[in-house]
Amino acid sequence: MTSVLLADDQPLLSLGFRMVLEAQPDITVVGEAGNGAQAVTMTRALRPDVVLMDVRMPVLDGIEATREIVAAGSPARVLVLTTFDLDEYVYAALRAGASGFLLKDVPPADLISAIRAVAGGHAVVAPAITRRLLDTLLPLVPGSRSDDRVSRLTEREHEVLLLVADGRTNTEIASALHLSEATVKAHVGRLLSKLELRDRVQIVIFAYENGFIRR
Numbered sequence: 001m002t003s004v005l006l007a008d009d010q011p012l013l014s015l016g017f018r019m020v021l022e023a024q025p026d027i028t029v030v031g032e033a034g035n036g037a038q039a040v041t042m043t044r045a046l047r048p049d050v051v052l053m054d055v056r057m058p059v060l061d062g063i064e065a066t067r068e069i070v071a072a073g074s075p076a077r078v079l080v081l082t083t084f085d086l087d088e089y090v091y092a093a094l095r096a097g098a099s100g101f102l103l104k105d106v107p108p109a110d111l112i113s114a115i116r117a118v119a120g121g122h123a124v125v126a127p128a129i130t131r132r133l134l135d136t137l138l139p140l141v142p143g144s145r146s147d148d149r150v151s152r153l154t155e156r157e158h159e160v161l162l163l164v165a166d167g168r169t170n171t172e173i174a175s176a177l178h179l180s181e182a183t184v185k186a187h188v189g190r191l192l193s194k195l196e197l198r199d200r201v202q203i204v205i206f207a208y209e210n211g212f213i214r215r
Helices: 011-022 036-046 062-071 088-096 108-119 127-137 148-152 155-165 170-177 181-195 200-209
Strands: 002-007 027-033 050-054 077-082 100-103
Touching: 002 011, 002 036, 002 108, 011 027, 011 108, 027 036, 027 108, 036 050, 036 062, 050 062, 050 108, 062 077, 062 088, 077 088, 077 108, 088 100, 088 200, 100 108, 148 181, 155 170, 155 181, 155 200, 170 181, 181 200
Parallel strands: 002 027, 002 050, 050 077, 077 100
Antiparallel strands: none
């Protein structure tokens, strides 16, 4: 059973999300937070698998709430809700550690699929979309930043990093490097571990901020 915490200051929206989610046999809503501070507190107390997080909320916004949840080491995955797919807050949310974002008018079936995917450890934002966000919202990505974690990577892991950052799927990476998909999946897992990242979206951001991807 996947447990979900709803964080939104609009009660009607929370009610709608609750009705959609609780109609599923494998999803349960464990609580509703009306602001970001409550979301942080309730995440700590209820330990949900997924937090459905609105961005614009009183007391503490969804970005800061996400940052605090991730910094506290919570295993909860955060899905950020936004009105526009190129909302300037989306990148900030992903940078803060969110596992993806959804539009507020997301079809119910897509919402359910996204929650299941995130609960399973996947990101719901395709790397290609993340790159579009970066291209649109960050005209001046620092390309000279140096991160000591890069030195932990093997040559093969570095190759996989570049392909993940380019938006390639595991199947496409396997084909490009003449590897099995299982081997690629293992490499991606080691990348996440060595770079201390949560998912593939974070790999894309890491690659941009450290100058591995050029426009």
